[in-house]
Amino acid sequence: MKFFRDTWLIFARQMQLLLRNPVWVFVGVFQPVMYLLLFAPLLKPALSPLGVTSDAEAYQVFVPGLLVLLAIFGGLFQGFGLIAELRAGVIERSRVTPVSRFALLLGRSLRDVVSLIAQAGIITILALFFDLRVFIGDLLLAYLMLALIALMTSSVSYGVALAVKSEDALAPLMNTVAQPVLLLSGILLPLQFAPGWLEDVAKWNPFSWAVDGTRALFAGDIGNDRVWQGLLIVSVLTVLSVWWAAREFARSVR
Template identity: 60%
Template sequence: MKLARDTWLVFQRQVLLMWRTPVWLVVGIVQPLFYLLLFAPLLKGALGAGSYAEAYRVYVPGLLAVLVIFGGLFSGFSLLGELKAGIVERSRVTPVSRLALLLGRAMREVVALLAQAVVITLLALPFGLTVGLLDLLLAFLLLGLLALMTSAISFGIALLVRNDAALAPVVNTAAQPIALLSGTLLPLALAPQWLRSIAEWNPFYWAVEGMRSLFSGAVGDAVVWQSITVIAPLAALAVWWSARLFAERVR
């Protein structure tokens, strides 16, 4: 109960800070919007889709995954800023749970990324995207777990490197192959077998495949539940790892 209350208190403060400077939320939507408007229409012919709606059901889940992968993995910069300003150190002298200090921040990132994902999904509707409400909610649940995992990993990396100049290349180096091996731009069903075999070791690939099935209305597909089974424990492990680093390295 104390952990939940402390997490809620930290989360409230973080959301308030985000609300006061919402410009970065808008900036986070701009690049995905360009891909939605300028790249996705090309997929009707490239994928041999029967309609634009079908093409968007394939592409939008991948676009949302890219948003979460890059947005979540770059969230460590906010923690570094608070560490440099001494905000985190001052928080540690309070009776607030140490895990809550990190978990509240991670939940802020989850809410922010899901808000951006909702906007992108709504903008895709005029282009013919159709998806059932239950399927969409399950897809956003999977996306939320993905956001929690990536933000926790980013916090952990930030605590290890403790430097803006070092964090950027580390995150970029990791995010690019992760995104490409997730089939975010094009389904990996189009790829050669050796590439598909490598991708199957990438948990983000399963998340993208699960969301694509949900956007297609195939909630009963095995890949949907496989993706949740893969991502949920990894998200918990990422939170545990970053929380342990937080307790050890923030004095």
């Protein structure tokens, strides 16, 4: 019971800080909106070899990848705020409180999840004006996938931030990880366009399974194996990431 109370206290505090300056929610969706407005119109002719013949089908391919992109990058760069807290002594002062060390991580990560879902909602609503159509049940399951990705990536980012304790080290490290993850997940274009060797390499990228599963949900194919495979892979990695990051928090504040 104490753990849930501590998590809620940290989450409520972090949400209060976010709501004081909600502009960051909209800043976070600026780049995805630019992709939606300036890149997506090119998709129908580009995807015609895959049988895409309408704007609605093109956006069912593109928007899920865009949302996964938002979840990955939105989570991986949350560690910069934690480094600022370290420098300000916020984490140091946590040592004298009885708050669970696990709650210190989970409360922050859940704030990131809520922020991501709000941003995903904005992107989805905008995409409706471009003929995107998706069933609400499939959409909610897709959002669950996104929430798990955001929880995983933000936990990893916090754990790495606690380990390196420097923006100068965190920035190149996160970029080095994010770029191959992006290119090997088929976020912008499906990997059906890729040569065989690239598809084989991409199978080792868990986010490619998440992208395929999310696309299946947006297409209304909830029974597709990729949906459940993606959810399973992301869930396992999320548990491992949260466990590792919580250990880093415990080491930093004990």
